[in-house]
Amino acid sequence: MKRLLETKVFVLHAHLIAFCLAAGVAFHHNIGGLFDGYDGSYMLVDALTQRHSWRDLFDLSSNFGQSIGSIQLTVIVKLFPFYWPLFMFDSLVAAKIAVYLLISSAMFIATFSTARLFSTSFGAALTAGWIIGVVATPMIQRPVFNPIFWIAPQSVLILATPPLVFGLMQRIGQRGVATDALCCAGLVGMAFYILVAAPAQTLLIAPSLVPYVVASLWLSRPRSQFFRKMLVISVVIAVALALRWPWYLFGLFAYTAAYLYGQDFTPFYTDPSQISVLFQNWIVGPALVACAVGGALASCRSPNRNLRVGAWMVLLIVAGILALRVAFAIYLHSFRLSPLYFEIAFWPLYATYAAVAIVRVGGVVADIGPRLRISRSTVVVLRFVLPTAFAALAIVRLGASPVSMPFPFPPTRPPIVDMLANQTSIKDGARFEGRVATFFSVDAAGSAWYQQYDQAVRLANETGNDHFSLGLWWFRIPTLFQYNQFSSPAMHALGRLSLEKFPISQERNVTIYTRPNVRILQMLGIRYVIMPSSSGRTGIERQTESVAGETLRLSELEAPNLGTYTPTVIEHQANTGAAINRVAEDDFDPKTTAVASDDVSGPLVPTGQAALYFSGEDLRIVATSVGRTLIVVPREFSRCLELQKVTAGSPSLHRIDGLLTGVLFERQVDAVLAFRTGPLHRPTCRYQDYREFAR
Numbered sequence: 001m002k003r004l005l006e007t008k009v010f011v012l013h014a015h016l017i018a019f020c021l022a023a024g025v026a027f028h029h030n031i032g033g034l035f036d037g038y039d040g041s042y043m044l045v046d047a048l049t050q051r052h053s054w055r056d057l058f059d060l061s062s063n064f065g066q067s068i069g070s071i072q073l074t075v076i077v078k079l080f081p082f083y084w085p086l087f088m089f090d091s092l093v094a095a096k097i098a099v100y101l102l103i104s105s106a107m108f109i110a111t112f113s114t115a116r117l118f119s120t121s122f123g124a125a126l127t128a129g130w131i132i133g134v135v136a137t138p139m140i141q142r143p144v145f146n147p148i149f150w151i152a153p154q155s156v157l158i159l160a161t162p163p164l165v166f167g168l169m170q171r172i173g174q175r176g177v178a179t180d181a182l183c184c185a186g187l188v189g190m191a192f193y194i195l196v197a198a199p200a201q202t203l204l205i206a207p208s209l210v211p212y213v214v215a216s217l218w219l220s221r222p223r224s225q226f227f228r229k230m231l232v233i234s235v236v237i238a239v240a241l242a243l244r245w246p247w248y249l250f251g252l253f254a255y256t257a258a259y260l261y262g263q264d265f266t267p268f269y270t271d272p273s274q275i276s277v278l279f280q281n282w283i284v285g286p287a288l289v290a291c292a293v294g295g296a297l298a299s300c301r302s303p304n305r306n307l308r309v310g311a312w313m314v315l316l317i318v319a320g321i322l323a324l325r326v327a328f329a330i331y332l333h334s335f336r337l338s339p340l341y342f343e344i345a346f347w348p349l350y351a352t353y354a355a356v357a358i359v360r361v362g363g364v365v366a367d368i369g370p371r372l373r374i375s376r377s378t379v380v381v382l383r384f385v386l387p388t389a390f391a392a393l394a395i396v397r398l399g400a401s402p403v404s405m406p407f408p409f410p411p412t413r414p415p416i417v418d419m420l421a422n423q424t425s426i427k428d429g430a431r432f433e434g435r436v437a438t439f440f441s442v443d444a445a446g447s448a449w450y451q452q453y454d455q456a457v458r459l460a461n462e463t464g465n466d467h468f469s470l471g472l473w474w475f476r477i478p479t480l481f482q483y484n485q486f487s488s489p490a491m492h493a494l495g496r497l498s499l500e501k502f503p504i505s506q507e508r509n510v511t512i513y514t515r516p517n518v519r520i521l522q523m524l525g526i527r528y529v530i531m532p533s534s535s536g537r538t539g540i541e542r543q544t545e546s547v548a549g550e551t552l553r554l555s556e557l558e559a560p561n562l563g564t565y566t567p568t569v570i571e572h573q574a575n576t577g578a579a580i581n582r583v584a585e586d587d588f589d590p591k592t593t594a595v596a597s598d599d600v601s602g603p604l605v606p607t608g609q610a611a612l613y614f615s616g617e618d619l620r621i622v623a624t625s626v627g628r629t630l631i632v633v634p635r636e637f638s639r640c641l642e643l644q645k646v647t648a649g650s651p652s653l654h655r656i657d658g659l660l661t662g663v664l665f666e667r668q669v670d671a672v673l674a675f676r677t678g679p680l681h682r683p684t685c686r687y688q689d690y691r692e693f694a695r
Contacts, residue, residue, distance in 0.1 A: 008122055015126050016108060019133055023104050026139035027097045033138035034096040038453070038470070039151040041409055042483060044086075044096075045473050047077040051087045058196050061617045062635070062675035065426060065473055066482035067491055067511065068524055068659070069635035069675065071252070071686075074486070075154050079197035082106065082153065092410065100137065103153050108133040110160040114348035117166055118310035120356055127355035132159075132347055135284050144284045146277050146340060157194060157201050158344040162212045164190060169216035172232050173225030184232045188239050195245060195679040200485065202249055203337075208345030211317065215309050244683040251686030255693065256485065257492035258336075258508050264496065266447070266505045267334035274338040275328060276321045277347075288350050293318055295353030298360055307356075314353050317346055407457050411471040412464030416543050416554045420528060421475040432612035432619065434527025434560050435634075437480040438468045441535055442504070442514045449507040462547050467530050480526055485509045488636050489693055490576060490659035494520070497584035522560045523583075523590040523657070525634030529555045559591075563612035563621060565632040567594040568604040576693050579658035594632060594656045600664060604630055618644075618674040621651075621663055630656070630664050637661040638675060639692075640685035646671040655692075 027034060035044040049065075057079060062069040077083040085098035108129040115125035135145040136159075148155050168183045194202050213233070220226035240246065258265055277285030292314050299311035324339060413421060424433045440455045442448045456466040465471035472479050487509070496503075498520045499513040506512055516529055516538045529538050532550055539555035546552075569592055573579040579595040582588055594600070610623035610631055623631055637655040649669035656662035663669065677685050 011122075012112070012126070015129070016105065019108055019130065020101055020105060023133065023137065023139055024097060024101060027100050028093075030138055030140065031093055031096065033150055034100050035153075036138065036147065036150040041407075041470050043075070043152060043154075044409075045470050046075070047083055047086050049473065049476055050077050059676045059678035059681050060199070062638075063482075063484070064614075064617065064619070064635065065476060065478045066484060067480060067488065067636070070482055070484050070488050070491075071486040071675075074200045074252075075198050076196065079193070080154060082156070099153060103149065103156050104133050104137040104139075106156055106160055107136060107149075110156075110163050111348040111351050113167065114163040115352040115355065117163060117170065117306070118349075118352060119304050119306035120352055121359060124352070124355040124359045127358055128348065128351040131288070131351040131354060135288065136347060144282045145288075146280065146285065146344075148341075148344065154198050154201065155341075155344060157198060158204050158208065158341070159347060161190065161194070161205050162209055162345045163348065165209050166212040166216055169213060169229060169232075170219070173220065173228035180228055180232060184235050187232070187236050191236070191240065191245070192679055195248070199249065199252060199679075203253065204341045205345065208342045211313050211346075215313055218309050219306060243679060245679055247687045248677070248679055248683035251684065251688070251690055252486060255489065255686050255690040257487045257489045257506075258485065260489040260690075260693065261492055262336070264492070264506050265508050267336075268508045269335040269338045270333065272325060272328060274335060274340050275324055276340060276343050278318070278321060279325065288354055289318060291354035291357045292350040293353075295356035295358075295360070299353065299356055310349065311353065314346075314349055317349070407460030407466060407470075408464050409470075411460065411466070411474050413475065414463045414465055414467075414545055416467060416530060416545055416552065417465050417471060417475065417477070419543050419554065420472065420477045424477055424527070426476040426478060426614055428614055428616055430614050432525075432562055432614060434562055435478045435480055435525050436472060436528045436530065437513065437516070437521060437526045438472075438530040439513065439516050439535060440468075441532060442512070444502055444504070447507065448504045448512045448514070449510055452512060459547060459552070463545065467552065480511075480513065480521075480524065482511050483509055487511060488659065490580065491636065493577070493580050494584060494659060497580065518557060519586075519590070520584075522557055523565070523632075523634070523660075525561050527557055527560045527562070529557065531555070561590070561632060561634045563610050563619075563623075563631055563633055564607075565591055565634075566604075566606040566610065566625075566629050567592050567632065568602075568606060568630075569593040570600050570602065570604070570630075571595045573597055573658075575695055576655070576658045579655075583657045590632065590657060594630060594662065595658060596654055596656055596662070598654055600630060600654055600656075600662065602628065604628055607631060615672050618672050620645075620670075620672050622670050623665070624668050625665075626667070628664070628666050630654075630662050631669075632656050633661040633663060633673065635661055635673070638685065639688040640675050640677040640682060642674055642676060642682075644672040644674050 035041060057076060060071055060074060062071060082099055082102035085095045089095035089098065111132040112125045112129040115128040136149055138150045165187065168186050172180050172183045194205060217226060217229055220229055253259060272279040273281065278289040296311035296314040299307045302308045420436055424436065440452045442451045456468040460466040460471060469479065469481055469483060495511060495513060498517045499515050501515045504512060516531065518538060531538060531553055533553050534550065539557045541553055542556050543554040544551050567590065571582065571593060573582055573595050575597060579597060582595050583590065605625055605627040607623050607625045607629045612633065613620040613622065619633065619635065621631065621633065636659055641653055641661060643651055643653065647670040649665035649667060651663050651665040651669045651671055654662040654664060676682060
């Protein structure tokens with residue numbers, strides 16, 4: 001038995017090494033497919049800029065580089081070991097290949113483990129690992145399967161978490177209480193890790209775990225094992241409730257523009273291919289599901305109970321997908337969240353039963369081999385060696401033609417970007433010198449987002465920088481534009497009223513501004529505006545670039561709010577909506593007047609001197625005055641904000657003008673304004689933001 005185990009371990013390592021070698025060659029050829037497209041480049045920019053910043057590993061901080069300080073993209077790359085090569089390699093190509101080798105290896109092992117947990121044969125488990133490793137990672141030129149891992153490598157959590165949870169659940173009740181306690185701690189620890197490292201993934205992972213948990217309960221023997229598993233599940237739920245994790249998650253997703261203003265956004269998922277890989281145009285997805293169904297049908301009456309339960313899981317999941325497809329055609333027509341994201345958790349299960357079907361076919365070959373006078377060794381080669389070798393050669397061959405990026409990356413520093421990087425770049429200890437807003441020409445016909453995107457791509461291809469989003473964020477230049485699923489509903493409301501020339505349907509996760517309203521831009525801390533010269537003139541011209549016969553102009557606005565607005569007149573409004581409506585009125589002057597819903601006692605005097613400085617990912621406020629003063633900080637207000645390292649002035653925080661942060665102090669203030677929320681630190685503060693805004 002020990003020798004057999006050692007042999008299997010050796011074979012597993014041999015397959016994993018062969019897989020990594022083939023994958024490494026394929027990734028090198030297909031380097032453009034690693035962090036592919038706009039979304040992939042965005043993830044890469046965010047990951048690389050995080051190495052220059054300090055943040056609490058267990059808390060979310062704000063992203064002062066986008067909009068007016070919304071929640072950071074909720075992926076803390078330092079907590080993902082497969083992202084570490086980005087910090088270790090000087091060569092971006094080598095770093096990207098290393099990242100994807102780690103991810104693809106994790107997918108191979110997770111799929112192999114899933115197959116073994118459902119008691120498939122060792123050969124079938126290896127085959128399943130190869131299947132997912134080949135089709136789901138960017139080994140070949142174009143996606144023949146869903147390209148989620150091309151653009152969002154952290155989605156490997158959705159695929160890898162279920163076998164870990166299922167494995168822990170299977171251990172419960174098999175030994176003593178100590179083992180049950182360790183498994184319970186493991187489940188709580190996994191939940192905590194996901195909530196910290198990538199909380200947005202929790203919304204996808206949690207529902208996808210239900211079939212695996214149900215299967216584990218179904219497999220409970222004897223009956224006492226079932227009750228012990230239920231006890232552990234109850235403890236995990238009790239811990240989550242005690243730590244307020246449901247409120248933490250709900251607050252993150254509820255206090256967003258897409259949730260509170262859903263009618264303003266274009267339906268994003270309107271194609272049946274977003275339901276399942278079964279309905280995708282590429283043949284691999286439907287073929288994989290079909291093979292999985294075939295393997296599941298062949299296993300429904302297997303004497304192996306684990307294999308039988310897994311088979312029924314596959315059949316029920318596919319039946320649910322078909323029912324959802326019918327409902328989509330008759331009633332739904334679009335989804336606010338793609339069901340396919342949840343299906344990622346079942347891909348290892350598909351591969352497992354597809355491998356079962358393949359091995360069954362191989363078994364038929366083995367059975368008829370003697371009749372055809374085929375030796376046993378030849379049958380082994382046909383069943384295991386040749387398929388692996390064929391897969392490796394196919395990967396290398398199909399990956400020979402590289403994918404081209406939609407725009408140059410890393411971006412360059414043309415004159416406008418160079419000036420902005422020197423003037424406004426986010427650096428620890430540097431003074432906040434304002435944000436940048438880019439306005440492209442947009443008409444009412446067609447998608448405003450794709451019109452902007454096409455112009456940004458054209459700029460990137462002609463100058464090496466899009467002057468809009470990724471090209472500016474790479475150099476840590478703060479922008480009014482944001483690409484974020486947690487965009488502020490207050491900022492969205494003000495943008496609709498003041499920064500749009502005409503009503504447009506917004507795309508999910510992005511902001512589209514078409515009207516350079518100088519008064520509002522100044523209030524939000526916008527110092528520089530980038531516009532084509534054909535769109536008119538805003539501010540004082542500071543730099544120009546000639547692009548394809550057109551002049552791109554960088555202009556500077558006079559006296560923007562750099563933490564320098566200290567109004568002395570307070571108007572009271574009952575709620576946030578009324579405050580934003582008042583701010584949007586043309587006669588409102590944010591330099592002298594502020595709108596508040598709580599008590600901002602006076603009399604107030606303007607500040608003598610005020611400045612904002614970057615302190616890690618936070619802002620340090622330094623100001624003096626001759627009395628009581630209100631500083632309007634150009635960043636979003638939230639109940640997750642807190643004042644740290646306060647040395648004087650007894651400052652307090654207030655929601656001002658419906659969406660900005662007011663700091664009220666007496667004579668002097670020196671403090672750090674920090675945004676902090678996490679599963680252990682103020683987990684309900686975003687929920688409080690939602691409750692206040694929803695009123």
